[in-house]
Amino acid sequence: MPALVTAPADDRGDIRALTALARWSGRWSPVVAPDPAGPGLDGLILDITGCTRLFGGETALLDAMMEGFAELGFSVRLAAAPTIGLAWGAARFDPDSRNRPLCIDPDTAADRLAALPVEALRLAEGVSSRLRALGLTRAGLLLQQPRAALARRFGLDLPRRLDQARGQESEPLDPIRPARAFRSSLRFAEPVPGLDPIKTALPHLVGPVCDQLTNAGRGARRLVLSLVGSNGRAVRVAIGTAAAERDSGHIIRLLGESLDRLEADFGLGVEALHLTAPSTAAFTARQARLDGTPGEEATSHLVDRLRLRLGETGVRRAASRESWSPERASGWRTADHAQDIYVTTSPGLPLKRPLLLLDRPEPVEALAEVPDGPPRVFVWRRVRHRIAHAEGPERIAPEWWRPARSGQPLLSRDYFHVETAEGHRFWLYRAGLYGRETDVPCWFVHGVS
Structure with a gap:
């Protein structure tokens, strides 16, 4: 099969995706539980008691579920039954659930259960094969056997699953808990003109939103203020924070500055206000400085106010990157996420780097006594430099997972810290290992101290 596509298994990713799908399925029932039963058997369990009348009956509800999952690109098998165990087995092993949703009423539940194979009983691994070896292939055959004999030979789990x-x-059901909402609302007795x-x-x-965040140990990363006018128009004002925030004074200041730039028609005035925090993060306590000078909190507040005036991408911070290549190891990131996201674990060793690192290495003409040694003389920008001292090399292998540019091969680098006779210090490297990667290595200057 030349078109076969393979990918490494990601069990944790599958569970996260199944949980997200369970939350999405809350539109049909408030009680939804993901069921990671194994490859090919994963599913969702919904308690639709009291929900069917909202959709016009049980059949109409299952049809709506089938259409909803099809729009997401999922091929599903649905079954509704009086018990979780019967619904689980019917959805996976009943042939009538292959092409359409299956609704099992209490009158036909016993017959449906008897026709199911023993694999539909959610038994432990190996029990189903032992039952089949004895000719007990259907659940109906197990129901005809003495309970004591089944428990003695196959364990207590078999009669429990039958019951x-x-x-x-x-059978207890452990549904997922809905995501906690941090919100507050305020309605005026009559429309309020103006923004003051x-x-x-x-x-x-x-205040109420900050209290909710404090009780949950969270901080807001994004807040949305909705203003509902008397003409039915709703205008949203959104602000973001550089770090998890629950300082009411700072949030009020940001919202006030955002309202100053708001231009909207609310008719006779604003009737209601709604504030939500759709994005939150764990709040880490900040240690205040003993000398009273501004600390980390003051810096994050300054970033928030600058972003509010200059735009989401107008404020940037220096950030490390996961790369051994010096020109890739650092850069600039927008200040719209917490700083700890950009902390990198590589390189893990303290490395000596020049004060000024060039954006792009510049080629130089160099003369070395030995092919693998440091140069004795080099010419950079039409100036000849004679080297008095040299330290190195520091070898950096190429990142093989990055594609080569313009068909040029990826070469190793040997870096040297050199000092000229005039006292100038440079950071040079030789591209290519002599005799192994190239016969004519090239020299570049990458930094100046």
């Missing part, structure tokens, strides 16, 4: 499928033993009364009301709106 759960028949509804004679309750809205700014005055901001503390009554921001």
Whole structure:
């Protein structure tokens, strides 16, 4: 099969995707639990008790679910039954659930269960094969056997699964908890004209959200203020923070500056305000400085105010990157995420680097006594330099996973810290290992100290 595509298994990623799909399925029932039963058997368990009347019946609900999953690109098998065990087995092993949703009513539940294979009972690994070796291939055949004999030979799990499928033993369901919402609302007795009364009301709106964040140990990374006008128009004002934030004074200041630049028509005025924090992060306590000078919190507040005035990408911070190549090891990132996201673990050793690193290495003409040694003389920008002292080499292998540019091969680098007779210091490297990667190595200057 030349068109076969393979990929490494990602069990944790599969569970995360299944959990996300379970949250999306909350539109049909508030009680949804992901069921990572194994490759090919993963599924969702929904308790639709009391929900069917909202969709016009059980069949209509399953049809709506089938259409919803098809729009997401999933091929699913659906079954509704009086018990979790029967629904689980029917969705996977009943032939009637292959092409359309299957609804099992209590009158036909016993017959449906008896026709299912023993694999539909969610038994431990190896139990189903032992049952088949004895000719017990269907659940109906197990129901005809003495319970004591089944428990003695195959363990207590087998009769328990049979009782759960028949509804004679309750089965707990552990649904996912809905994502916690941090929000507050404020309604005015009559439409409020102008923005000054809205700014005055901001503390009554921001305070409850900050209290909710404090109780949850979280901080806001993004907040959205919705202003609902008397004409039915709703205008949203969004702000972001460089770090997890729950300082009400700082949030009020950011919202106030955003409202100053707001131009919208609310008719007779604003009738209601809604504040939500759709994006949050774990809040880490900040240690105040003993000398009273501004600390990390003041810096993040300054970044937030600058971003509000200059735009989301107008403020940048220096950031490390996961690369051994000096020109790739650092750069600039937007200040829209927490600083700890950009902390890198490589290179792990302290490395000597020049004060000034050129954006692009510049070629030089160099003369060395031995092919693998440091140069004695080099010419850079039409100036001849005679080297008095040299330290190195520091060898950096090429990153083989990066494609070569313009068909040129990837070469190793040998870096040298050199000092000229005039006292100038440079950071030079030789591209290519002599005799192994190239016969004519080239020299470049990459930094100046």
